[in-house]
Amino acid sequence: MESLQNSVKKKATERHYKAEVLITGEQLRLRLHDGKLIKDRRYNLRTYPNCFVAKELIDWLIDHKEAPDRETAIKLMQKLMDHNIIHHVCDGHSDFKDAKLLYRFRKDDGTFPLSKEVKVFMRGQSLYEKLISSEDAIMKLQEENGLKYQRAVLGCEIIDWLIKEGEASSRKEAVELCRRELEHGIIQHVSNRHHFFDSNLLYQFRFNFRRRRRLTELLSEDSGTPQESHDSPFCLRKLNPEQDGSSFLSVQTNKEIKVVSAVRRSSITSAVTGSTTFYNTAPSLACLPSVECNPKSVLKRPVTNEELLSPGAPYLKKTLTIVGDAVGWGFVVRGLSPCYIQAVDPGGPAAAAGIKVRQFVVSVNSRHVMNLDYKTVSNIIMTGPRTLVMEVMEAIE
The missing domain is CATH 1.10.10.10 (Winged helix-like DNA-binding domain superfamily/Winged helix DNA-binding domain)
Known part of the structure; x- marks a missing residue:
């Protein structure tokens, strides 16, 4: 009986991993089309439609922080080749090479195997x-x-x-x-x-199909347990991945850096945004550790909705548009009406759009949220579109 249970569990884990590879590969394909890396290319008097150059892709992966080095990037692309996501245009190479060779997504040329x-x-x-x-x-x-x-x-x-x-x-x-x-x-x-x-x-x-995957998640195949995400849009970026793959940045206004060690990317948000844990799988399959990250509020003092909305209050309202990338939006919310910005990734989309710590969240995609807690606001964001329109209020210095 135990052997049968282990077999079933192993098969479920393999299926879960294959599904994650399919999702991750498709997200990468769309990003490469958007970035114009996939296009018709001519070689030896022949035109190959919808191709990318391996060497150019490796450069792109490193530039976009999808891989810390060329060796890792090659391993990631080999994973996609092994699962029939990409292939050499002439199927002349079974290995992905860091060279000026043409590769293509099987979904782009109709050769993807529909089992x-x-x-x-x-x-x-x-x-x-x-x-x-x-x-x-x-x-x-x-x-x-x-x-x-x-x-x-x-x-x-x-x-x-x-x-x-x-x-x-x-x-x-x-x-x-x-x-x-x-x-x-x-x-x-x-x-x-x-x-x-x-x-x-x-x-x-079991899947949040809209969650933006990091390619490096493909390297967790042998972990034994499917790596679930808490679906949060508030993913903080990795800090110095070549030094420690389990460290993350949380940056406040004073640029103080707090490093959270030994915390999986998939559990970082629950730790940051509050003490409540949301399970994506049954607790028996994925019991997450209790972790505290930035437990202290960045607010100098509590602020009420009445204070924010009172006439003549020293707060300025702004409307900001954030376009999420492959990792997320790059900020953390906290609070119980009103919510506020607890942390911002300095290299992420939120920071580029003008999101700052201690701003109060007024609305999300035209929905007024000042009377909602951070869990509800998080859910509104992560089930919405990639482009996020937020109204915030910040103190006038």
Whole structure:
């Protein structure tokens, strides 16, 4: 029995990792298209559409902090080759080389292998995107037995939704669809005790498909446990990755640097934004350590909404637009109405847009949030678009 359980767990871990590779590869493909690294290229009197040059890509990965050195960058691209995400244009090389060779994403030339597993995964991703955009909002943060689960939905509600949206013609067909997604590790019962049933049991998507992955996450294949993220947009960047891969920067106005050691990137946000931990998987699969990071508020004194909004108050309102990158937006919120900026990554999109510590958050994408706590504000941001429009108030010096 124990051997069977270990086999099932190993298979689930492998599927989870393969899915993460697919997501990470697709996010990289889109970024490279945006950055014009993928384009038609001519070699030996022949034009190869939608290609990139290996050496140029290695330079790009290092410039964009996706890899600390060329050796690591090569390993990352080899992972994508091994999983049939990219290939040499003539399939003449099975190894990724740091040279002026042309490579291409298989999705760009129609050679990506659509196995049954991949089709189930892509269907799950499609359903996730529709649920995120749905006005019904049945997929949300939900609580069961004192624990909170992100991306959760009741079994009977998702069955109703699938039929309403035309994704299934009957309840039986909808149940079969959800069971396939569960068997392939896309969804699961929150405590991992039940298969899928048309009932009031609570299920969750194991993946946040919209979370922006770091390529270096692909190197965690042998960790034994799928590395989940807390879905936060407030990811702080790594500090000196060549020295210590587990250190992160948290920068305040006075440029004081606090280094948090031995904290996984996926758990950094819960530690920074408060003491409450949100599980992306059942607690039995991923029990996170209790970590304190910047426990002391950067505010000089408590400030109320009434004080901020009172006539003649010494605060200036600003509207700032932040375009998230592959890591996130690069800031941390804290507080219980109003929320405020606790930390900002000096090299991130938020800092470039003008976000500063001690600013108070007024609205997020036109939604007034001054009466909401940091957990609710975090959820609004991470389920929204990549481009973030925020109104903030800062003290007039």
